[in-house]
Amino acid sequence: MRGILLLNGTPYPGNIDADGVPVYCCDGAYRWAKDKVKIYKNIGDFDSLDETPCPPPEEIYPSEKNFTDGEIAVRKMIADGITDIDIYGAFGGREDHFLGNVQLLYYCIQRGISARLVSENTVIYAARGGAEFNGLAGRTISVFPFSAPLHILDSRGLKYSYPEVISYGECRGVSNIVQSDGAFVTFGGEDTALVVINLGSV
Numbered sequence: 001m002r003g004i005l006l007l008n009g010t011p012y013p014g015n016i017d018a019d020g021v022p023v024y025c026c027d028g029a030y031r032w033a034k035d036k037v038k039i040y041k042n043i044g045d046f047d048s049l050d051e052t053p054c055p056p057p058e059e060i061y062p063s064e065k066n067f068t069d070g071e072i073a074v075r076k077m078i079a080d081g082i083t084d085i086d087i088y089g090a091f092g093g094r095e096d097h098f099l100g101n102v103q104l105l106y107y108c109i110q111r112g113i114s115a116r117l118v119s120e121n122t123v124i125y126a127a128r129g130g131a132e133f134n135g136l137a138g139r140t141i142s143v144f145p146f147s148a149p150l151h152i153l154d155s156r157g158l159k160y161s162y163p164e165v166i167s168y169g170e171c172r173g174v175s176n177i178v179q180s181d182g183a184f185v186t187f188g189g190e191d192t193a194l195v196v197i198n199l200g201s202v
Contacts, residue, residue, distance in 0.1 A: 012119065087101065
């Protein structure tokens with residue numbers, strides 16, 4: 001089941017397809033989201049919101065806690081049976097919060113959950129075993145190791161070939177270009193990659 005998570009980063013300027021999809025909203029994201037989509041659950045400590053959200057939160061968390069509002073929301077979504085999560089508002093704001101949001105992608109894939117950080121120009125997700133790039137001809141993509149060294153078994157439809165291994169600390173997976181539909185890259189075993197798709201110009 002698909003779900004949408006809204007975070008208190010840079011507001012997403014486009015339309016969000018939330019028809020029939022439960023929308024979970026974290027704290028200050030309510031300000032930019034309340035007139036954009038129908039919110040199913042408001043979640044967080046609400047330390048960055050100066051109004052009462054609608055619907056009212058089931059629980060207000062303390063501002064000093066072990067988990068970010070985003071992680072609390074992801075945990076709730078998984079508990080509610082969500083298996084496919086699009087996350088908006090994850091970019092911008094404080095850099096440590098953005099890096100924390102990237103970590104949520106690993107948390108999700110470890111539990112068999114598909115999750116994506118979506119901005120106007122970028123999509124970031126974790127992939128295990130491989131990634132396909134259908135409908136992305138002309139777009140720039142980057143692949144990073146996200147669990148251990150990334151062993152590249154094969155790739156097609158991309159401008160540049162990959163080395164057999166991309167290790168932590170290397171940037172050899174940055175800025176490839178999709179040249180055809182059906183482009184893909186496959187990884188070895190349980191290798192996990194962080195995939196970044198640039199939706200802007202090459």
